[in-house]
Structures are given as C-alpha cells and as structure tokens.
Amino acid sequence: MTPDIISVTASGRATAGRIAEATGGRVVEPSAGVAETLRAAFRDGRPAVLVGAAGIAVRALAPLLADKAEEPPVLAVAEDGSAVVPLLGGHRGANDLARTIAEALGARPAITTASDVRFGVALDAPPPGWTLANPHRHKEAAAALLKGASARAEGHLPWVEASAIPQAADGTVALVASTRRVEDRLDRLVYHPAALALGVGCERGCDPDELWNLVRATLAEARLAPESVACVVSLDLKADEPAVHAVASRLGVPARFFDAGRLETEAPRLANPSDVVFREVGCHGVAEGAALAAAGPDAKLAVEKRRSARATCAVAEAPAPIDAATVGRARGLVAVVGTGPGTPDWRTPEVDALVAAADDLVGYDLYLDLLGPAAAHAERHAFPLGAEEERARAALDLAATGRTVALVSSGDPGIYAMATLVFELLDRADRPDWRRVEIRVAPGISALQAAAARIGAPLGHDFCTISLSDLLTPWEAIEGRIRAAAQGDFVVAFYNPVSRRRRTQLHAARAMLLEHRPADTPVVLARSLGRPEETVSVTTLADLDPETVDMLTVVLVGSSATRAVARGDGGTWVYTPRGYAGKAGSVLARNATPEGKDET
Template sequence: MSASEPVIVVLSEAGLPVARRVAESVGGAVHGARKRVRADRADLLFDDAGDHLRALYRDSRPLVAVMAAGALVRLLAPVLADKKAEPPVIAIADDGSAVVPLLGGHRGANDLARKAADALGIKAAITTAGDVRFGVALDAPPEGYVLANPAHAAGFMADLVAGHSVALDGAADWLTGSGLPFASDADRRIAVTDKADPGAADRLVYHPRHLALGIGCERGCDPDEALSLARATLAGAGFAEASVGVIVSLDVKADEAAVHAVAGHFGIPARFFDAATLDAETPRLANPSDIVFAEVGCHGVAEGAALAAVGPDGALVVEKRKSARATCAVGRSPDVFTDNRMPGRARGHLAVVGIGPGSDGWRSPEVTAMVRRATDLVGYSLYLDLLGTLADGKARHDFDLGREEDRVRHAMELAGQGRDVALVCSGDAGIYAMATLVFELLDRGGLSDGATRIGIDVAPGISALQGAAARAGAPLGHDFCTISLSDLLTPWEDIQRRVRAAGEGDFVVAFYNPVSKKRRTQLAWARDELLRHRPADTPVILATNLGRPGEAVRMVPLAELQVDDVDMLTVVIVGSSDTRTVGTGDGRRWAYTPRGYAGKRGTQIAGDIGQ
C-alpha cells in the first residue's frame, strides 16, 4: 500500500459494510478494532483506537474513520498542532448517512470526502467557503504551484465571497477552470509568474514550479558554494526560488553532496541523466565545451541537464554561470514539475530494515515508515509475507532461503535504477543478516555505477536474542555474546575457538543457527564444551517462532539440552554460571543474570540500597 493511500478505520461490525464500500471506491485498507471486528473481515486489527488513529495521523496517512465525528476529534486532539502538515481526516456515520471532512480540507480531504460520498450515494458535508462557492481553494494550490503570500489568502477569499471580482495575470488551468468571478476591470488580482514577487493583500501571487536548475561541480565541491551560486543565478535573472521544480545533473553526480544540498535547500527532488542524454542537447547549448566532453562524455553538464529536464519544447533561460568549483544554468518547461512528472532518474535509495520477529508490535516505527516509502521490496518470501498489508501495492522481489548475495545485489541494482528499495530482514538487519553484505559488495566492487551511488540507511530491529530474552525474563542482564553454529561460511575450527573462549569467559551465550537438517553435531559439542565451565543446571532458553503463530519458549538445564529439541527457527540462550531462575505466583518461571558479578553481589546490593 502506498503511504498516500487512505486507511479506513472501523470500530464495529455494524460499520464494516460502509467501510468496505468506501475502500472499494477510494482504495486503501480497512483497519478494524480487534475486540469488535472479526479478523477475517479486516485487513489489519488494532487494540486501542486512540493509539492507532494517532499513529496513523503522525505518519501522515489519510484517515477515513467510520465513527462519530466528535469521538474522532477527541481521540486525535493530542496530536493536532500544525494545520499545514495535517493529513486528510474524514468521519463517516456507521450507517453511511453522513460524510464529513474534519481536517486537511485543502490537502485532499474534500476530494476524498466527495469520492466516499459518491460511493455511498450521498452528498459530502463540505463547509470550506472557497470550495463551496467557487470550487477552488486559493490557500492550497495544486501540486506544481506555490502561493507566495499565503498570509493574504484568507482575506482575499473573503473579499471574493463578499462580491469582489478578480483579474488574472498569467495562466493556469486550475484557476481558469474554476468558478472564480473573473473580470478585466477587477479590483483584486491573481498573478501566475516565475518572477520574484511578494504579492499583496489585494494581489495573490502563484509561482509555477516549471524551472529546472542544472548543476555541475567538481567532486567534493563545498555545498555552500554550490548553493550560493544557485541562489545568485536565480536572483540575477529575477526568478523566484519557489518556481524551481527540480535540480538536475549528470548521473556520476548522483552521490554528490553539493547537488543534494541544493535540492534540500529548495525542498525539491534531484534527478540525473547519463552522459549520452546530455550530449544529445549539444546543438542547444549556449556554451558547449570540448574540455567537459573529454572529462565526462558530454559538452555541457549544467546547461545540458537543464535542457534535458525541460524537454524539446522548453528553453534555456539562464546560460551557464560559474564559481570556483561549480556551474549553474536554468531551463524553463512549458509544464510544471510534479511527482508524476519528473525528468531523469532519482539517485535511488536502499533501506536495509530489520522487521524483528515479524509481528507489528515488534516492528519499529522507523522501519514501518521506510517500508511504506519503498517502491520495491526485496527479501526472503516469508519475511515479505510477514509485512501483511504493509506490502500492498509494492513491487515484490521474492527470493528463496539462501542466495543472500543475489538478494542483496538485486536490491542494490534496483536502487541504482532510481527506485526506493527496502531490503527486508528478520530480526535486526545488522546481526547475521543482509546489512553486512551491502557494504561488503560496495567494498568488493562489481556493481553497476548507479548501484554504487545509491543512498543507504540501515534501520535496527528487535533481534531474535532480544525477543527470546524478553520472553524468558532477563538472561542478558550482564555480559553476553552471540555465536553462529553454522559452518557454511565460518570454519568449524573458528567456531570451536569462540565457544571455548565464551565458556572460559563465562559469558551468557546466544546461539544462532544451532542446527539444520544436515548439521546435527555442533550444538551437542557446544553444550559439552560449556558444561566444562558452568553448572549442569545452568538455565537454557529455547525460543521458537518468536512473535509469530506457534511461538514456544521453554527452559531446560544445560545438561539436559537435546539436539532434537531444537530446529532451524529456534534461538538457544545458555546462561552463565551466575544465571538463575525465579518463580512468580502465577506459576511462571523466569531466568535472569544479576547485574553484578557473583563476587561483588553483596557489595552491589548494599550500594544500591545506600542510593
């Protein structure tokens, strides 16, 4: 599911028919209250309505709630702060008799409410004056346009509602196609221009984002130098910075900090072209250079990129300007740039995410946000399945268990094509998972140029050892280590050396990959080796399918650990000589490792009491 798709929240079975009809019309998933909605009738269940609604709101998800409007407002009240950042929020009556946009009317709520109302055969209760009277919201122009003086919008619209007419300087279909009272002799004016203009109380100014700013620079150029040149270039030509819709350059600059700094300042995308595409613009260049061609394969980067971005019907409106290490040029397109109309390719981004054991409750908000932003998901099929509805609407690239390097290479090459890719790992991405391979492949080489220039983020997840420890109590309360018993990539002699060291050091040990169908002796050897260093009754936690259906957590003494009690989905935590167990009144047995060494326990406790 796309992050822009709405979530339809329903609190009872009675509202489900309405929720489903709305979902079929506007898209998105139906989220139901676990206590009142059957699991087979919703795409996702939640426990607490307030927590769930607020989390969706903070994640900027459009919300359609089948519930009382007053209740919805009270539940969202703690997170209502910034009108400009609020997502669309709509309340719909259980019986489908009313559709009310509550928040974000000018950010899509009114249009969403109309679609929902059409699906229910009723009229949406839209109350914003501009929409009702003229079919347009002057304080919220469509994508590709920026209002230069938003502080004047409310008063301006009030004047029009009161009977004033308006004249239009420039052109924009969304204005000419509205019901605004246009007149040539009007005392109110609207200007559509890419020139710098602050506007006034009786004159609204809209800047169309149709300028492409081409940037060329030396490797390692100071971002401040590139930004100063860009701003000076625009100011020198009298252009409004808000009319710049895209920053463009040569593809070998896709990982250049200076280019992205300029894009970040203007709050717009950076896009890139290969040398052949830029060189095709040579006949239109104002300042072609054979020196540049000899270095990068095209006769001009800044001018060539600007022209490639605006297309054959666009034009170069500012020739190349130079600073010590950067160049800049500006092109004007006949159309505005929007998310769905962007030239070139993006840098591409790879998010290496750990989803924990797989359940929603054990997945971090950061990971959830990264997966939502992704266009493509890469991973072992089971891990992608565990994402549930979070994977809806995204391109899946499923891999069988194994083929880890193929999986990581595929993810990096996809990102190298300009995609936003999530490489999905169970547990934590950096613990016996795919994050290491990402950097190993970068270090080793053999990737395409685009794949070496991608942006990379690694998001932590709850590891299997953390999940097992939490279910069993606190066995990792003091020094511990993790050891993989798989000898597929690590020589068995090295594994033996590490187990011996862990035994001699009296570490709590978490064993990953303890057994496989063919590998049955390593765990038994490790058990026997550890028994040389710690008591036979040392607690051992066996945790299987953590956070998933079929979860099982058992505790056995070290001397009684049997290989047949363990499978490939089991994490084995062996306590240290200090690890002990304690029972609680409900019959549960817990394992814990005291925070102080045995020899210091009395002193530690006394010290704690003294504090």
C-alpha cells in the same frame, strides 16, 4: 505525503485496503490503540484516515489542536465506505484526499469548507505543481470573493479558470501566476508554478555550501522564485554527490539525473557548449543540458550557465509545471530493513515508512509474506531460502535504475542478515552504478531481544551471539568462539542452532559450556517468535536436549550468574543480575552473597 490508514474494526479492513490502493497509503495496525496510533500520525505531521466513527478521531485529537495552518489532514471514512469526511487540514490536502477516496469508494465527500463548496477550489491549497507565495493574504482575499468580489487573473492559472470563481478584467482580487518574485500586496495572491529546472554540475567533493551559494545568488539575481524550482538535475555520475543533494534538500525538491547520451541530445540548444566537458564526461554541457532536458522540448534557458570555482548551474523554464517524478531518474535507494521476529507489533515506524515508500520489495518469500497488507502496494521480488546473494544483487540492480527498494530481513538486518552482504558486495564488486546508490539500514528487533523480553532479562549483563551454522564459517572457528564465550562467562545467544543436516553442533556447544558453568544454568528456547505458533520454554544446561531444537529456535544460555525465578502463575522468569546487590546501601545486599548471587 501518503496517508496512514487505520481501521477501528476487522470489518473495516477491506475498506482500508481499497483506500490504500487508491491513495498509495499504508494500512497501519493500531497495536498501541486506535487513539494513540492517530495521535502518533498527527504529531509526526502525517495524513491520517480513520476507518470508523468520526467521534473517535475528534476525541483523540482534540487535546492536540493548536494551529490549523500546521495541522495535517485527518479524515474519517465509514466502515462500508459510504461516507468520507475531512475533519482537519481541509486546505492542507484533506479535501483533495477526500475527493480521491470518495471516487475510489463510489461515495460523495462531505466537504464543508466554504470556498471549496462555493468555488470548487481552495485558493490557499493550489493543486500539485503550484505554491501560494503569500498565504497570509488568503483570508482577506477569500472573504472578499465570498462577499461577491471578482478576481482578475494575471498569467495562466488553468485551475482557477476552470473553477467557479467570478472573474473580470477589472476584478479587485488579483491572482498572479509567475516564476519571478512578485511584490506582496493586500489585494493580491501570488502563485508560483513549479516550472523551473535547476541544472547543476560540480567537481567531485565540492563543498555543498559553494554550490548552494552559487544557486542562491543565481536565483536572486534573476529574480526567480525558489518556490518555482521543480527539481535539481545533473549528470548521473553525480548521483551520489553530497553537494547536489544538499541543494535539492534546501529547496525541498527531488534530485534527478540523466546519462551523458541524453544530455548530449540537448547540445544544439546549449548556450555554452564545451569540448572540455565533452572529453571528460561525454556531453557538451551538464548544467544547461540537464536543465533543458528536465524542462522539456518547449523550454528555454532562463539563466545560462554560471560558475564558481568548482561548480556550475543553469536554469531552464518550462511553459507549465514540471512533474519531477517523470524527469530523468532518481538516485536510487536500497533500504535494508529489519521487520523483527514476526509480528507487526515489533516493526519500527522507520521500517514501516521505508516499506511504504518502496517501489520494490526484495526478500525471502516467507519474510515478504509476514509483511501482510504493508506489502500490497509494491512490486514483489521473492527468493528462496539460501539465495541471499541473489537477493542483495537484485536489490542493488533495481536501485541502480533509480528505484526505491526495501530489502527485507527478519529480526535485525545487521545481525546474521542482509546488511553485511550488501556492504560486502559494494566493497568487492566492480560496480560503480551500485556505489552511487543510497544505502540505508533500518534496525529491527532481533530474535535474541524478543526472546529475552518474553522470558524476563537474561541479557541483563554481558552477552554474545554465535551462529552455529558452519556453511560460511569453519567449525574450528565457531568452536574457538564457543570456548572463549564459555571461559569468559558470557550469556550466549545461539543462532542457527541446528538444521536437517547439522545435528551435532548444539550437542558440542552444550558440552563445552558445561565445562565452565553449573549444570543448572538456565537455558531459554524461543521458537517462532511473534507468530501464532510461538513457544518459549526454560530448561537447564544439563537437561537441554538439542534434538528438540530446530532452525526456527533461538537458544539463550545463561552465565554462571543467570537465575530462574518461579512465577506465581506457574511459569518462569529468567534474568542475569548486573551486580546491583554489591552496591553500598542497596536493599538487595541483605539477601545476597558477596558475589552478588542470591542465597535463596
């Protein structure tokens, strides 16, 4: 998992950026305060790098410390990059992360873990591609080695062989490498290399439990360790099959996919080629072919194809750990994310995580600019205003090749934004490859929510939103909606109120609303929300001048019950009562009319 990088001061941001580039992490703005931002990452189990004094992290996290086996890596880095100190989670990646950061910054990592210092490795934190099967035995084994005992290797452990661990043929601490289940013993540490590729196939709509039960039984009967499975692989036509992804999720490994042409090149190595399968999908074997393709040219089938009523699986074993990221391709993901109106403070953690995980960022160039440092790691695909369909198509095309794509909208992506267009393209375009892509929509704070929060609570009762742009919707339909909202006495949020060419619609909307609500109805004009040039003002429906409004403005028009309240500092609050004054026993009732409207 890539780290959250938090800079205490502005002067440390350059160092934070270098760390992000070296680690693939994300620079997190500590909008909730440095200590709380650190605690949030720690609670969520995310690695954290504090660019600032180590004592800040110590004081912030001390009350949360409990089980060191569960603590994520936490590091402190000097503002000038001269010191890198792993504070927590040394054997859960902090020491390795410290080495990576120190190399990028030209510093020396201040590692104090005894086994790391003495031997250059941590036996309970093997390198990527390896899993320690019995970590509860580590403490005794490490203690014995630190006291002078020797280790004996059973199987190929290149990272141990390159370390300073004393080794002998009759060593008292056994270090075992195996893809098979090995008996747990006091004097033995067992390491499973991720050298198995699990190939699967299934009928469309196969019950995930059926495929999982087949896989589990296959591994158990062959005494293969699930920890040695590097990836679950299949034909690309199964990229959206829930059963395949359910098995990958249960094993905690990625699902990867090959096209039929690639699988057919494995036909000479198949133990059970099938002409029936070839006629259906264009290759002679899915499970065996995918397993062999993933495990490489020197792999052998560890388990030939096994089948259940609607599923198949096979296992191939490689001579070394498999890097799943280089195998076939991923399913592909389009994450349609809403970044809020402008400030990073209004981006949700979900959106930040999806942006950080993206290979590609697609969006209107201004919206990508607003991401700031969060966009630095990914390939950027910027489009001009008005090229909405081109953006959505580009995102789907990229994802169809296995890329992870963030399609960036301002505000909320489902409110007059990109999410609807993505689903419309999936619905109407004849693109099976698009339909196999995973789609996620991450909500954002909408402009109407931000405007309401800035001015009080004008959306406290029933409200609606109406776009005044007639580029995609006939004016007659928009006019009908305005009249309905006016008659229904809804608070109305107007999006796209005017443009350079559209100057009459807001005038017309104002006139229609004045037919149904008082002239002194409060109107909120919120412009460039979340940006340095933000302005929020209050006027009345009678005094609203549409010529002072532009495309960067959201207009909130109150209902007949909406009230403006003078603040002590000379400003104004706007709110729409919900009727609490009418509840029996309410203290509000003493100052309210029977309709619930204040008399003052």
